[in-house]
Amino acid sequence: MDYETPQFYRVIQYARRADRDVVDMVSGSPDWDPPEGLREGLREYADLGADEFQYTASAGLPELRTEIAERRGVDRDCIVVTNGAGEANHLAMVGGLERFSGDEILLADPVYPYYAGRANFVGADVGFVPVDDDGHLTPERVREAASEETAVVVVNSPNNPTGAVYDEAAMAEFVAIAEENDALLISDEVYDHFDYTGRFASALQFDSPNVVATNAFSKSMAITGFRVGYAVFPPADGPTGELLERARTRHMIVNVTGSRPAQYAVYRALETTGPDYYAENRDRLQGRIDTFCEALDAVGAEYDRPEGGFYVMGRFEGFPGTFENVFELVDEAGVAGMPGEAFGESRREWIRFALVTPTVDEAAERLVEYF
Amino acid sequence: MDYETPQFYRVIQYARRADRDVVDMVSGSPDWDPPEGLREGLREYADLGADEFQYTASAGLPELRTEIAERRGVDRDCIVVTNGAGEANHLAMVGGLERFSGDEILLADPVYPYYAGRANFVGADVGFVPVDDDGHLTPERVREAASEETAVVVVNSPNNPTGAVYDEAAMAEFVAIAEENDALLISDEVYDHFDYTGRFASALQFDSPNVVATNAFSKSMAITGFRVGYAVFPPADGPTGELLERARTRHMIVNVTGSRPAQYAVYRALETTGPDYYAENRDRLQGRIDTFCEALDAVGAEYDRPEGGFYVMGRFEGFPGTFENVFELVDEAGVAGMPGEAFGESRREWIRFALVTPTVDEAAERLVEYF
Structure with a gap:
């Protein structure tokens, strides 16, 4: 493994070619809006x-x-x-x-x-x-x-x-x-x-x-x-x-x-930009974390509730974090995550899910149904 | 000499500290407008x-x-x-x-x-x-x-x-x-x-x-x-x-x-952006080249009329392209150029003038007066 993007792409491209709709929980790009002051700053700059x-x-x-x-x-x-x-x-x-x-x-x-x-x-x-x-x-x-x-x-x-x-x-x-x-x-x-x-x-x-x-x-x-x-x-x-x-x-x-x-x-x-903007994004992510962790509880997966950031790692019994299993999840559950093996040795059994999609609840339901 | 910016800054900062107004012919940044489509592209992007x-x-x-x-x-x-x-x-x-x-x-x-x-x-x-x-x-x-x-x-x-x-x-x-x-x-x-x-x-x-x-x-x-x-x-x-x-x-x-x-x-x-935009900028520069080269002719300086780009190098009899002489030009003529010695050996006798200022005619007059 040399760097992230090709690994990302491998999963993202697989998900895009899938015969079904897939919730993308692969990349770390936020799905929410930038602050309005940022858009306004660009408009100002243009003049x-x-x-x-x-x-x-x-x-x-x-x-x-x-x-x-x-x-x-x-x-x-x-x-x-x-x-x-x-x-x-x-x-x-x-x-x-x-x-x-x-x-x-x-x-x-x-x-x-x-x-x-x-x-x-x-x-x-x-x-x-x-x-x-x-x-x-x-x-x-x-x-x-x-x-x-x-x-x-x-x-x-x-x-x-x-x-x-x-x-x-x-x-x-x-x-x-x-x-x-x-x-x-x-x-x-x-x-x-x-x-x-x-x-x-x-x-x-x-x-x-x-x-x-x-x-x-x-x-x-x-x-x-x-x-x-x-x-x-x-x-x-x-x-x-x-x-x-x-x-x-x-x-x-x-x-x-x-x-x-x-x-x-x-x-x-x-x-x-005031503190509300950041607080709102934090709250949104915490809501997603709640939803997703409930699903992990429901299927008996091991996980650590994140103390910060965008990601939850889950460990599913008998379902290690290989590319093969991640592709299986794309096809069968309609959820794309990153295999733990892409991050080294110690979390090869795990799968990482990025909570930067508005359809975390849909993903959670799909995982519960699949496992 | 390791890289350009500090050399540029040396002259630019000297010119800024001068007691008089100085025509800046140092940097290679265009002084004309970007295409309107570029500004419009930024506005589009903001939305x-x-x-x-x-x-x-x-x-x-x-x-x-x-x-x-x-x-x-x-x-x-x-x-x-x-x-x-x-x-x-x-x-x-x-x-x-x-x-x-x-x-x-x-x-x-x-x-x-x-x-x-x-x-x-x-x-x-x-x-x-x-x-x-x-x-x-x-x-x-x-x-x-x-x-x-x-x-x-x-x-x-x-x-x-x-x-x-x-x-x-x-x-x-x-x-x-x-x-x-x-x-x-x-x-x-x-x-x-x-x-x-x-x-x-x-x-x-x-x-x-x-x-x-x-x-x-x-x-x-x-x-x-x-x-x-x-x-x-x-x-x-x-x-x-x-x-x-x-x-x-x-x-x-x-x-x-x-x-x-x-x-x-x-x-x-x-x-x-159509070809007119580029043609107009080219024409503007050629006009400036005419003006500036006439001044160089008037004071008997050696120069090559540029075949392209933004710059004219001039060689003034008994006035080699040292930092000392360039600072003298700032103080006495109110024109800032780059010393030839900043570009290596072969043009140590020369001074480079960037034609990216609307006041090329003023600079030309000042040089004629000085030399």
Whole structure:
């Protein structure tokens, strides 16, 4: 398995060719509306003067960086606006491998496949740390796995695919493990608006030279296609200042700068969108989680109720998470999920369902009928 | 000199701090309007359904790739839509280094500094081929410089900064040199709509497995900030098919996909913009070239009338193209250009002026007065 999209496509294409209607619970693209302020921001942008259609600063539209800095409580200069969380994670990973000793990147298993694909692509040794029975990476296991060979540790909270959310105590431990091993902790917080526990802790609060936090507006504003993300690096004048400098240079060399209409629309949406928008989306997802978990209860499946994010993993007795079984579910039940085997070893028995469809109730009924 | 932006900024910032008004002839951002269809495309996009705000295909919005394929007469599958010509050139350069023997990238001198910065960043050996007296890279000199060490040759037509346009005979030679040396020819054609000779030839017409053509809508639609470009690779089933495969993978790993609102707006603008728009911009630039060259004549400066593109290089007796002299021009004449020394060795005596300002006549008058 090299990266996510082809695996996704394999299931999505199978579902499209099916003889019946299928509820798509494969991709992680929100099915709800972006904030109205985002649409309005695009309309405003369309009427701006010609100079606003030209290059913005390589590190990002200044107004957007200011908004992000204020919200995250960080220095604006530490922020690089990227082409989505994808580029943010790429810059952080490559930078961590360059700056810190060792060639190893530690990832959770089950893993968001893009992390593994990216780590393979850049030539890192990849180590996997299996999550515990309820889907959490434990500091004990990460500490045991980390060594002087480790250059980078990646955590993702709320987690794709397990739904785990790491609290302050766990995050403090992850930061400490990175510091103890002369390594970089990359904390991918792209689902931070979808914490259902109230216990989510950003890695930024620890103010460590061994931490890069990555994020994007893809999920929080339902705009995966806009490609507006960012990474927050340790300050340029600190002991790991070259992380920021190298990331800025690499971003400039590869992309020059990000797309301006998208950055402008996000900036305007940040200014005009109140907490209700995010709360509404969170509530909608929690309703879907209730519905779906009831169905899993009804058929006697094992699952962990997600603490955050978009996904539920279920384990059905005698029905492991293979592509074969997932295709069977498409044909016989009319529900498409992602096989656990696409996420590594530890959840091969499981199937991941993305709750980004208005027909979760229909999917739930179909699963109950099938199992 | 590592890459362009800091050099640009050095002059731009100096000009901003000046005590007087200064005509900015430094950056390459068009000062004219994008096509109306582009603005309209953004407005249309703002009203589309939520699903149109999600990821498009990694290789680019399918409708946009179809439009490009038809216009360029290539197979749609050979196109990767990129984050501007910057990413297109990056993918092509890194791919050429991987696929072909040798570690050297040959560039023209004077060089568009981003090429040199990118080549340095990816660890290539960089060779420079000086242009001839009228600003052209000659096939003879390129052939002499190329060897088994050469992995990549970059040509840019119409050229930044010299204004050279390569005709079919020259381009055929560049392609042949790449083939003879088991190397890749990267033909950056981003100024192709600004050919004033009628002799511009795209490298694509030679249908060679040793050619990647790169382009963008940044200049042709006056939208450098949108970051919509593309590269056309040799077919996946040909002898150099891995160039395309690796570029698609690298693009997916780094950026996932490009920004969709920008791609949609460009697609709609391609559909709705007639040849008049491009002709008008070309005419405007030719008028500015006339005005500016008259001034250069009046002060006895040496120059080559540009065959294409946005730039004029001038050589003033006893006034070489140093940063010091450029700062002097800012303070004393109120005109900001780029020093020739920022582009390499062969044009250290020259200064580059970008004609992307409505006040070219004012700048021309000021130069006449100063010299």
